[in-house]
Amino acid sequence: DAGVIQSPRHEVTEMGQEVTLRCKPISGHNSLFWYRQTMMRGLELLIYFNNNVPIDDSGMPEDRFSAKMPNASFSTLKIQPSEPRDSAVYFCASSFSEGGEQYFGPGTRLTVT
Amino acid sequence: KNQVEQSPQSLIILEGKNCTLQCNYTVSPFSNLRWYKQDTGRGPVSLTIMTFSENTKSNGRYTATLDADTKQSSLHITASQLSDSASYICVVTLSGGYNKLIFGAGTRLAVHP
Numbered sequence: 001d002a003g004v005i006q007s008p009r010h011e012v013t014e015m016g017q018e019v020t021l022r023c024k025p026i027s028g029h030n031s032l033f034w035y036r037q038t039m040m041r042g043l044e045l046l047i048y049f050n051n052n053v054p055i056d057d058s059g060m061p062e063d064r065f066s067a068k069m070p071n072a073s074f075s076t077l078k079i080q081p082s083e084p085r086d087s088a089v090y091f092c093a094s095s096f097s098e099g100g101e102q103y104f105g106p107g108t109r110l111t112v113t
Numbered sequence: 114k115n116q117v118e119q120s121p122q123s124l125i126i127l128e129g130k131n132c133t134l135q136c137n138y139t140v141s142p143f144s145n146l147r148w149y150k151q152d153t154g155r156g157p158v159s160l161t162i163m164t165f166s167e168n169t170k171s172n173g174r175y176t177a178t179l180d181a182d183t184k185q186s187s188l189h190i191t192a193s194q195l196s197d198s199a200s201y202i203c204v205v206t207l208s209g210g211y212n213k214l215i216f217g218a219g220t221r222l223a224v225h226p
Contacts, residue, residue, distance in 0.1 A: 004156070031211070043157075043202070043216040055211060091156050099144075099212035104156030 004105035006092050012111045018080040021108045024073055025094030033102060034067055034077050035091040043091070049075065050098055082112045115140040117217035119203050125223045130193055134220045136186040136203030144208035148177050148188045151200045151219070160188070160201075193224045 005024040013019055025032050034046040048056040049069045060067070064083070069075040079086055089109050093102040117138045126132050138146070145164045149157035161170040161177040163186075170177050174191045190197055203217040 042218040045213065048211060048213075050211065056213070093156070099206075101159060101162070102214065104158070106154075106156050 004092055004094055004103055006090075006105040006108050008108060009106060010109045010111075012113065013082055014113055015083055016081045017112075018078065019082045019086075019110060019112075021077040021090050021092075021110070023075045023077070023092030023105060025075070025092070026096075026103055027073070029094035029096050029103075030072070031095040031098050031100070031102075032069060032075050033093040033095075034075070035093065035104075037089045037091060037107070038087075046077070046090075079110075082110075084112045086110060087112050115205075115207060115215050117203055117205050117215050119201075119217040119220050121220060122218070123221040123223070125225060126193055128193060128195055128224055128226050132190050132193060132222065134188045134190075134201050134203075134222070136188070136217055138184050138186070138203070138205045138215070138217075140205040140207055140215050142208040143181070143184075144206035144212055146177075146179055146186050147204045147206070147214075148175070148186075149202040149204055151202060153199070157202055190222075195224050195226060198222060198224045 007022045032049040035043050037043045045059045047067045052069045067077045089107045091107045093104045095102045120135045147162045148160045151157040163170050163179045165181040176189045179186045200219040200221050202219040205215045207213045
């Protein structure tokens, strides 16, 4: 298995632009998580999907952030409009079942100038 | 408040030496505790997992201990190698619901030749 796949690996954009991050979970996994990692705050959960349905989005910073999971093999995290404080590494993780071990993707390093 | 605190924040050791990383948590109710290794530019990878009834778990040169009474855990690395240079993150699973992960800030370990 290729593991969790994220794209792009690096994204540099200007403030105010729309950013879309993509994730393909491990095949057969029914739980998907989006995390953000910064030096100041470490890893923070943004949103959790189970069977393509958002279960916990309490970590989404504000309305500029949105996430979708249209099917079991694809999810997106969108930031519109982006701001410099959104600069971070965004990780996607998936697990076989709710509460199961989470497998992390390689992350997307986002820089907003 | 559910928190995971790690010490030290960073550590430098010489190749071949042993080291111990510490983790204190206040997460309740507790399900399990994991230690993750995160190489630079990569996603976290699970090293060990312990439930409250387990007080030690080994994975090669990595040995984790857990004292559920004092809510403390440690990760001991034996005969360190240059490839051990990474961040080590203590993660506690919150029992109930979808078993949300609570992350520590990590200890950044550098192994020098």
